Amino acid sequence: MSPIFYLLAALTIGGGLAAVLLKYLVHAALATTVAFAGLALLYLELDAQFAGFAQILVYIGAVAILIVFAILLTRGSDLPKDGVFSRTWALGLVIAAAVFAVLGWAVLQSVRAVPQQTAVPAVTVRDIGNALVGRYVLPLEIVALLLTAATIGAVIVAMHEKERPR
Amino acid sequence: MTSVGVSTPLAGYLLVAAMLFAIGLAGALVRRNAIMVLIGIELMLNAANLNLIAFWRFGPHPELLTGMMFAIFAIAVAAAEAAVGLGLVIAIHRHTNTTELDKINRMKG
Numbered sequence: 001m002s003p004i005f006y007l008l009a010a011l012t013i014g015g016g017l018a019a020v021l022l023k024y025l026v027h028a029a030l031a032t033t034v035a036f037a038g039l040a041l042l043y044l045e046l047d048a049q050f051a052g053f054a055q056i057l058v059y060i061g062a063v064a065i066l067i068v069f070a071i072l073l074t075r076g077s078d079l080p081k082d083g084v085f086s087r088t089w090a091l092g093l094v095i096a097a098a099v100f101a102v103l104g105w106a107v108l109q110s111v112r113a114v115p116q117q118t119a120v121p122a123v124t125v126r127d128i129g130n131a132l133v134g135r136y137v138l139p140l141e142i143v144a145l146l147l148t149a150a151t152i153g154a155v156i157v158a159m160h161e162k163e164r165p166r
Numbered sequence: 167m168t169s170v171g172v173s174t175p176l177a178g179y180l181l182v183a184a185m186l187f188a189i190g191l192a193g194a195l196v197r198r199n200a201i202m203v204l205i206g207i208e209l210m211l212n213a214a215n216l217n218l219i220a221f222w223r224f225g226p227h228p229e230l231l232t233g234m235m236f237a238i239f240a241i242a243v244a245a246a247e248a249a250v251g252l253g254l255v256i257a258i259h260r261h262t263n264t265t266e267l268d269k270i271n272r273m274k275g
Binding site (some may be wrong): 083147 | 185203
């Protein structure tokens with residue numbers, strides 16, 4: 001394990017923790033962006049350049065901006081009076097800890113079975129493009145349809161309705 | 167991260183993904199605000215993507231691009247999910263004037 005991995009893992013985990021724990025929503029959104037950036041760097045460390053840059057474009061470029069827009073449109077930047085954690089926070093924490101315990105146990109149990117270090121895969125963007133329009137052309141079209149439907153749906157859901165007489 | 171099992175690289179990445187997933191789950195379950203729940207869901211989706219990329223990198227056939235393609239499509243679907251989810255939050259805020267999930271109880275019997 002390289003020191004870079006530990007650095008990036010700490011960045012990602014720290015960003016995620018800060019996102020969950022910070023009181024103000026805008027701070028949480030910024031911490032989420034840090035976690036997204038850490039993940040993109042982890043993808044680059046894993047020699048998945050295309051996925052890394054897609055992560056930067058989609059998450060840091062679009063999703064983070066969307067989250068900030070939603071926070072500001074819903075006046076979420078104000079601090080709520082009765083705390084930021086829900087009434088059943090202890091139960092949620094227990095569930096999350098249990099999930100992490102099971103996942104971590106499964107990973108540590110299967111350490112001997114997982115593949116060891118292999119050679120860097122020689123995959124270029126040209127290969128990815130060929131695969132996208134070759135073997136994966138049907139999923140690509142379905143994702144295109146899904147994105148169109150989601151965009152139209154989001155606009156319709158969030159569109160201002162005309163005032164009805166009550 | 168200094169436990170005994172993290173001598174292989176893949177296990178390290180899987181542990182980071184598991185931790186990020188647990189953090190996202192905790193965020194989705196613990197926070198009051200609907201936008202924070204969406205942020206938690208995004209963190210969970212990202213943790214799953216890290217798993218996919220790590221398995222692609224250390225798997226036996228990386229040249230087939232299976233895990234990479236799965237991750238790229240998951241990123242696209244997550245972007246659509248974020249757009250629809252935040253649109254829903256804005257619509258709910260317009261109707262009820264709050265994004266606190268404890269107060270949105272109109273459908274409660």
